[in-house]
Amino acid sequence: MKIVNKGKQNDSHVDDELDELQNTPPNHLSVEAKRLWRNLVPELKKLGYLKRADQSNVEQYCNYYALYLKSEEVVEKYGPWLESEDGTPVKRSPALMQLNDCVKNMKSLGNDLGLTFDSGMREITVQEPVKKSNKSPLKGVRFGAEV
Secondary structure: OOOOOOOOOOOHHHHHHHOEOOOOOOOOOOHHHHHHHHHHHHHHHHHOOOEHHHHHHHHHHHHHHHHHHHHHHHHHHHOOEEEOOOOOEEEEOHHHHHHHHHHHHHHHHHHHHOOOHHHHHHHHOOOOOOOOOOOOOOHHHOOOOOO
């Protein structure tokens, strides 16, 4: 006979996802990605909506940033175009295409993390409290008695 625990399931993995993200960057990130992590994560945590569940998005964002920096160096060194033998630009360089891909991916991930102006404002919008009115809605009806 097998005894089955029909009680509450272990929801510790759900709780872990709601824990705060650590300020220390993961070891597998590059030097540039770790530098961004150390600056970005504490700022996002101040806003109060960054949790451990967001870690993979933050890691990807930091990795794309590091790749962006490398691509930028290559474009600066070799130029944005592949040229023919006579020096005429033929097509965009792979580094420039990579740079553009990094920007697109960072923009998308940044939006998910609340890093853009619009999404950040949606996250931190403060509604004004409802003011209590001293006026009775029945005053305009004029029942002939003082309300």
